Amino acid sequence: MQRLGKNVRMADIAEAAGVSLATVGRVLHKRGYVSAANRARIERLIQTAGYVPDKLAQGLKNRESKLIGHLVVFNPNMLFAKISLAVNTAALAQGFQVLTMTGHPNLDEEEAQVRELIGHRVDGVIITSNTRVSKALIRKLVGLKIPVVMIERTFTLPQVDRIRVDDRQGAAEAVRHIIARGHRRIGFIGLPLVHDVEKLRYRGYCDALGDAGLALDQACTCFVPEYSVAAGYQATEALSKLADPPTAVFATSDLFACGVLQALHQQGRRVPEDLALVGYDDTLSALLAPPITSVGLSLEAIGQHAIALILRRLGDRKAPARTVRVNTVLIDRQSVSTLA
Amino acid sequence: MQRLGKNVRMADIAEAAGVSLATVGRVLHKRGYVSAANRARIERLIQTAGYVPDKLAQGLKNRESKLIGHLVVFNPNMLFAKISLAVNTAALAQGFQVLTMTGHPNLDEEEAQVRELIGHRVDGVIITSNTRVSKALIRKLVGLKIPVVMIERTFTLPQVDRIRVDDRQGAAEAVRHIIARGHRRIGFIGLPLVHDVEKLRYRGYCDALGDAGLALDQACTCFVPEYSVAAGYQATEALSKLADPPTAVFATSDLFACGVLQALHQQGRRVPEDLALVGYDDTLSALLAPPITSVGLSLEAIGQHAIALILRRLGDRKAPARTVRVNTVLIDRQSVSTLA
DNA sequence: GCTGCATATGTTAACGTTAACACATTCGAG
């Protein structure tokens, strides 16, 4: 039966068992009637021959590839790599594989990547926040009836589901934690408010200050151009130079927290003694010296929801767009000192 | 021509252009004769209709999926995520997509993952060092004539190509760098020598000491059970308690370096003033306070070689096994002080 | 001894692409 160096086919099993393709198919799909004797024989043959169904043929016939596309850009703190991992894991649990496109897409490449996914006839596409993928391109996918899920992207599109992290609440919780330890002047490091996600984190920061009756001091808020260590470093230097510098800093990314620590190290100051520090995304915070309190995202939940949303839409292609909210978890690592 | 919500097929193009499938095929493959008029018309139709060839059908016919499997386990420092990224990028440049399996495989799962890849009829499989994938399973792939490339795994198997990083040289260079700055007692933190990769790094450490005429002091070498921050922390505490503690430490992973920094922070000591430190893999070192000198791996080279080896074997399935060596790059970040 | 249903199996036409093959037409060289 073994055709040298070739994959075993249903036909090979059928021949060896002396039955037709259909009977083998019935055993494989556990559907329809097969005599006990034949079933046993076929199952044994499948085992010993190491038959594995050809997903290409299955896909061609069934019009489904069991492949899901994931558009994402990895960044230095590898948050998106972790999301990618979560997506992969959740997909695998449902019998899907993930094609991850991690480009740095100029707008041409972006289009090429989507074409690539369409070519592979992916059953769904997940688009994460830090890609540029345009509405037009998403509409193209929708037009092809390919379910699309966006993670942490803010615009809405008919028949496109979304996953949003409750960043406002997450940030507020972090800042409340700082306030509870007695801090009154709390610095903020984040991206300009043109980024919706960042807007939410900033609002959460404001919420917490407001709830505690603390005034928002513009001098304490640093808006930097990009997620990077260097940006955190520079922001910290700026904050240090203030006449009345903050005693604590809330950073909207662990990358910023790294920069804060580097700046402090340079100045010979320490966390938490000289400055309290809380980061965001919990990607690096456990690794730093000292380990930093940070706001963790529920990555597994994100992955599972992404797959679940695709599955749902695979069942009902014209279901109304749904937005799933995912919460955050404050992970306390003692980088916030208690102030007198 | 548009069949609502369905992908455009060659047949649709052919019909619209008033030609046969074969003619469209000739345009698509740029092969054979097509009249200029027809060519232009067909090309335009392909454009406007947004035709994308079905890789499932192509794969079924051509017995190639344009998919490459990658077996890997992501670890906390995300080194393997970065390798994964490099592999993806290199694959894409050659028209391949990557199916990444990032399990924490008990030996059953491992088998299931490989079956999954076989099911998708991957054109090749890349296996990275930190998986458990057994020889038996690899032999199965070889039996199916699927090219296999192993990254940083040490055993040899006929028709299985390998990529090895020149860890011995990389470690030696790092330690020589430390010695050049005047250090004489240099600690070592690494895994037990049962791991071949670690064995090489340890040998490199010994090489450098030997070349400099320095004695190897067993007391300065810490073999810890796993790559982790905690292990680095504990090793540092142990080294600190020595009567004659080292003035520098070479760690075989940036994760260890993180632990070293945490331990020093705890003790109120500083890098590089109180201890020189060099890490390995350059995954985290740039983010730490202070940034740490580390041995970088040529990730892009690893990715490109992996794909190139698969391509080569796709051309000649019974080519003899080849091992490609990839070098390292010492990235100096001033975490090694100059001793008197 | 039918009828009808449960059981058991086989045949065949897709799915979208490719490539081998066949069949035209044109044109230049002899």
Added chain:
DNA sequence: CTCGAATGTGTTAACGTTAACATATGCAGC
């Protein structure tokens, strides 16, 4: 004007799987 390239196009049989349809036997109920 005829032969053989060169040019241009069409037909068809795979690739491996699925599912609709067809067929056949045995047996219970009447």
